Amino acid sequence: MMYAGHQHTGSVIPFQRPGAIHWKPSSLDGLGRELAGVEAVTEQSFLDLGNRIQNFHGCARNISSSAGEVLDLLNGEGGEQALQRLQLLVDRCNLWLNTTAEKSSEISALLKNVLSEVTGLELPVMGLRKVVKTLHSLRVSTRIEAAKGYASGAAVLAKSLDELSSLVQEKVFDISELTEALVPVINRSVSMEETAQSGSIRVARDEVNKAHQVLVAFLETFLETGHRTGRLRGSSDGVPRSFSEIVSALQFQDITRQRLEHVQKALNNLSQHLEKFSQRQDFSNDAEAERLFGRICQLQHDQLELASREFVDAADNLTKNLNDMSTNVVAMASETRSLLRVSDDASGNRYALFSLLSSRLQCISKRLETLTNQRQTTSTMCTREFRKFQCWSEKLNSLVKKCSCWQLMRQSAQPMPGKGAPALM
């Protein structure tokens, strides 16, 4: 330091001994130039530093804003909502398929019951066949009786029996035909329901489960990316803080410059005074002059020391914040690389996952379509057979009526004791 050993006495300016003054006015000029030089050197360095920091900060900001955009894209409201909707859709598919499977089992059970009841019709049909045979025998007997002399009543009865016999025969044939036709239809319906349960519904449920797994995998990637971007955002938040500190520290170059200027001015004034002082004739006040000059030098020294301290503090602060900024940027770079890797994987995976999800959902849709078609076919067949049943039921009613009629006729045809033919049955 220029003021090392600055106490105002000593070998440099021995004021109190006339003729022994070693003072050279150019000494302070040199000091002033040196101070100006310090300012020039630091100004250029700080300017370079400022420019570099600007570039650095610009890059950091770009990374930060890109990270923000990535975060918004990945965690954006639209993406999250779409994912939630997709999850809801898959969950609903699953619920619906479970209900469908239950209903299908119920339909199968119902059809099996119907089948068992239709099979149960076999015995009554056999009974009816016997009735037809009996009616046939009765018709023959009635004809014989008619031939024997009960012409009018027995002839009518024989005709009615003929009609009844052929009607019953016809109905029995219908019933038999219907039963035979119904059994394969119900069997087919049962088979279709069972196929649906083991085929379409099962596959659709498998696909829904796979779609669910795909979504879970995607969610994991989504969370990982969110975690990375969160850390990236944390690192990038540190950059503006450091930048702000650096900008504050940079101002100390200007503050120091102004202090140096003040010291320079003070030293110039001192130099002029010393110039005059060196030409003095009266040496009586040397002690007082020495004290004053010493005081001035001390003040300037204090100023320079303060400036130096502030400048060193600012430089330390600058270094610390540059290090912080560097650490943050390195962390950002590392997080960005990780994010890019995850994002790349995620975008690759996401593409594959969504392709898979799409194909799964398409498959589910196709299976459900098949199931709907099968249901429609079953429903149509059952409706058709039900109508046949209705028709058969009507015919049976008609037959019952005919039988009632026949019973009345038989009662009418029964001969009075001593007058008519014996009882037919």
Place this chain on the structure above:
Amino acid sequence: MPKCICIVDDHLTIRVMLRYALTLQGFDVVEAVDGVDALEKIVTHDIDMIIADWQMPKMDGLELLQRLRQMEKFADTPVVIISCHDDIEARRQAQELGALNWLKKPFRISSFQLIVEQGLS
């Protein structure tokens, strides 16, 4: 159309630093090295605010502020004075001339940006 701010400072580092901070906020910036230079430049631009250092060669910040208040176009333009010193008399003068703020160096860039935003709102 972005607002335009004139920075008047003889110290290049400060100008560069403030220009960058203002550009980040989306403002256009015109730079001047002292009061005289500023008076020449502001007439050719639509200036919305002036940031001036107090101590400058040729014409300091207070004198510049005084001249601006005498010009009809800049009578109400917000002016912020920045300085390494916190001189009470100079601050009083600046206040009387309608300076928006006196910002002592070293200041935080965020404080500076806030003052600019408030001054222009």
